[in-house]
Amino acid sequence: MIVNSARQSAVIxxxxxxxxxxxxxxxxxLPKVELHRHLEGSLRIETLLSIALEYDITxxxxxxxxxxxxxxxMPDEPRSMQQFLSKFAILxxxxxxxxxxxxxxxxxxxxxxxxxxxYMELRFTPKALNNIVNRDYKEVINWVCEAARExxxxxxxxxxxxVAMNRHESLDIALNAFEAAxxxxxxxxxxxxxAGQEANYPVSLFRSLFERAQAEGLGITIHAGEWxxxxxxxxxxxxxxxxxxxxxxxxxDPELVQxxxxxxxxxxxxxxxxxxxxxxxSLKDHPLEKLYTAGVRxxxxxxxxxxxxxxxxxxxxxxxxxxxxxxxxxxxxxxxxARAAFLPSSERTALxxxxxxxxxxxxxxxxxxxxxxxx
Ligand SMILES: [Zn+2]
Numbered sequence: 272m273i274v275n276s277a278r279q280s281a282v283i284x285x286x287x288x289x290x291x292x293x294x295x296x297x298x299x300x301l302p303k304v305e306l307h308r309h310l311e312g313s314l315r316i317e318t319l320l321s322i323a324l325e326y327d328i329t330x331x332x333x334x335x336x337x338x339x340x341x342x343x344x345m346p347d348e349p350r351s352m353q354q355f356l357s358k359f360a361i362l363x364x365x366x367x368x369x370x371x372x373x374x375x376x377x378x379x380x381x382x383x384x385x386x387x388x389x390y391m392e393l394r395f396t397p398k399a400l401n402n403i404v405n406r407d408y409k410e411v412i413n414w415v416c417e418a419a420r421e422x423x424x425x426x427x428x429x430x431x432x433x434v435a436m437n438r439h440e441s442l443d444i445a446l447n448a449f450e451a452a453x454x455x456x457x458x459x460x461x462x463x464x465x466a467g468q469e470a471n472y473p474v475s476l477f478r479s480l481f482e483r484a485q486a487e488g489l490g491i492t493i494h495a496g497e498w499x500x501x502x503x504x505x506x507x508x509x510x511x512x513x514x515x516x517x518x519x520x521x522x523x524d525p526e527l528v529q530x531x532x533x534x535x536x537x538x539x540x541x542x543x544x545x546x547x548x549x550x551x552x553s554l555k556d557h558p559l560e561k562l563y564t565a566g567v568r569x570x571x572x573x574x575x576x577x578x579x580x581x582x583x584x585x586x587x588x589x590x591x592x593x594x595x596x597x598x599x600x601x602x603x604x605x606x607x608x609a610r611a612a613f614l615p616s617s618e619r620t621a622l623x624x625x626x627x628x629x630x631x632x633x634x635x636x637x638x639x640x641x642x643x644x645x646x
Contacts, residue, residue, distance in 0.1 A: 294588065294591070295584065295588055297598070298584040298587045298588050298591075298598075299386065299387060299582075299584045300387060301387060301584070301587070301601075301602075301605075302387055302388075302389045302605075302626065302629050303386065303387055303388045303389065303583050303584070303587075303605060304388070304389065304390045304391070304570070304605045304608035304609050304612070304622075304626065305383065305388050305390075305391045305392070305572050305573065305583050305608070306391075306392045306492075306514065306537075306539050306570055306572055306608050306611065306612070307392070307394070307492075307516055307539035307541055307570075307572035307573075307574060308379075308383070308391060308392075308393055308394065308572060308573050308574065308575075308576065309393075309394055309395065309396075309435070309466075309574065309575050310375065310376060310379055310393055310394065310395035310400075310415070311359065311362060311363075311395060311396065311399050311400075311575075312358075312359070312362075312574065312575025312576065312577055312578050313375075313379040313382070313393075313573075313575065313576050313577055314342075314362060314365070314375050314378070314379070314577050315378055315382070315577075316335045316338055316339060316342065316343075316577070317335055318374065318375060318378060319338065319342065319361075319362075319365060320333070320334070320335060320338065322365050322367070322371055322374075323365075326367050326368075326371075328364055328365070328367075330361075331361070341358070341361050342358050342361055342362060342577060342578070343358065343577060343578055343579075343580045344358065344547050344578060344579060344580065349549075350546060350547055350548065350549040351548070351549040352498065352548050352549060352550075354549075355544075355547055355548040355549070355578065358577075358578045359578075362577075363399060363402060364403075366399070366400045366401075366402065366403055366404065367403050367404065368404060369404070369414050372400055372404075372411065372414045372415060372418070373414050373415075373417065373418035374418075376393075376395075376414075376415050376418035376419055376422065377418045377419075377421060377422040377425075378422075379393065380393065380418075380419060380422035380423060380426060380428060380430055381422055381425075381426050382576075382582075383428060383583075384422075384426035384427060384428040385426075386582045386583050386584050387584070388428060388583060389427075389428060389429065389625075390428070390429045390430075390431075390608075390609060390612060390622055391428060391429075391430050391431075392430070392431045392432070392433055392461065392462070392612065392613060393419065393430060393431075393432055393433070394432070394433035394434070394435045394464050394466075395415055395432070395433075395434070395435060396434075396435045396436070396437065396448075396466065397411055397412055397434060397447075397448045397451065398436075398437070398440065398444055398448065400415070407451075408447050408448055408450075408451040409451040409454055409455065412434065412448075412451050412452065412455050412458075412460065413455060413458060415432060416432060416455055416458035416459045416460065417458075419432055419459055420458075420459060429622070430459070431459065431461035431462070431612065431613055431614065432459045432460050432461060433460070433461060433462045433463065433464050433490070433492065433613070434448050434449070434451070434452035434460055434462075434463050434464070435448075435463070435464040435465070435466045436448050436449065436463065436464070436465055436466070436467075436477070436480075437465075437466055437467030437468075438465055438466070438467040438468055438469060438472035438473075438474070438476070438477070439467045439468040439471070439472050440467065442476060442477065442480070445465075445477060445480060446480060449463060449480050449483070449484070452489070453483075453487060453489065456489070460489075461489075461490050461612075461613035461614065462484075462489055462490025462491060462492060462613040463480075463481075463484050463489055463490070463491060463492075464492045464493065464494065464516065465477060465493045465494060465507075466494045466516070467494070468498070469494060469495060469497060469498040469499045469503055470498045470499045473503075473506060474493060474495070474503070474506045474507050474510055475506060475510070477510070478510050481510040481511045481512075482510075482511070484511065485511040489613075490513070490514070490613030491510075491511045491512045491513060491514070492512055492513075492514040492515065492516055492539065492613075493507035493510070493512040493514075493515060493516060494515075494516035494517060495507040495512070495515050495516065495517065495518060496515060496517055496518040496519055496520040496521050497516070497517035497518075497519060497520070497545070497548075497550050498550065499520070500520050500523060500524075501520055501521055501523050501524035501527045503520075504518050504520065504521050504527060504531075505527055505530070508530070508531075508534065508536055512536070513535075513536060513537065513611070514536070514537040514538075514539055514611055515531075515536060515537070515538050515539065516539050516541075517538070517539065517540065517541060517545065517550070518531075518536075518538040518539075518540070518562075519538070519540065519545060519550065519551065519557070519558050519559070519562070520558075521538070521558075521562065521567065522558035522561055522562055528562070528565050528567060531567045531568075532565065532566040532567055535568060536567075536568065537568040537569075537570060537607065537608075537611040538562060538567055538568065538569045538570065539570055539572050540559050540562070540569050540570060540571060540572065541571075541572045541573060541574035541586075542554055542557050542559055542571070542586065542589065542590055543573070543574075543579045543581050543585075543586055543589060544573070544574035544575060544578075544579055545557060547578065547579050553593075554589055554590065554592075554593035554594065555593050555594070557593075557594070559571075559590065559594065559596070560594045560595060560596055563596065563600065563604070568607045568610075568611065569604055569607070570604050570605075570607055570608040570611065571583070571586055571587060571590060571601065571604055571608075572586070573586055587601050602626075602630040602631070605626050605630065606623055606626050606627055606630065609622040609623040609625070609626045610623045
């Protein structure tokens, strides 16, 4: 409680004495970076209804509010990976045409921009989008690229796209997506990701693919340390990941914590998602604060805003309410995020400087040294 009061005072001071009830608008107005958001977990419920009507898809329910429990975790539901993943089962039925894939891409980007996200890396799994349309991966990925460019310029947001592959699917499927991603770099693909069942499918199965990504200079982020322990994070770093999706179980291994600090590895932390999937019990139990305090470069992300029923601003508010982290800490995480963007180095530096100037204009307060260390 004492911690929360102190934190609340800090917010009020930083928000020019706004009342606590205005904290959410302060967070909403804050320019933000998001590095870890899945297209497939970010759709609008209203859009699902409209697509269902247009394409004659039978839904378990026909209004936004009654459909919500099928695609979003409700407060009284158990928190488990199985329950979390069950929400994607309905969503997978919707990718029926180029028009739909482009529409949902545009909307996800518009929604992020409306939350004042100024730079977002949006990831998507070509296989998931392609299950029904069944086209060449390059074609499907290019639809996302086209729609993303259009939405980014219409909504004053910079967007990079990450092609995700699943551990539990074959290397051939991953390779197919990877080749298409490489071929479409000029269209907006900035990196690759490995997601899916972490516990039973080691990253080493995909080593050859990440060696090529490194050689080609494609950004590498890997989901690790969520459903498997620190050794999974270590393996992801060994195959070349400079960013780790989640990585929260790093906290179990002090040597690994030190290694991440020394190498400047960035964790894309998604606290609400971790609670919703049962990976951690509650936000109060979440290792984010410990990792950040230990000097690990941590960033805050939503993962799947539809499933968790959140915006990135909501995520910031929850973290501030449940931990001792302050608004300044969250601002520092934004700068760390900008410095970890999968962009050419000059663009990445310009983005980070822009955020530094917004948050800590010269002659306010000094940043911690690690904020400025170059990756
Ligand atoms: Zn994720």
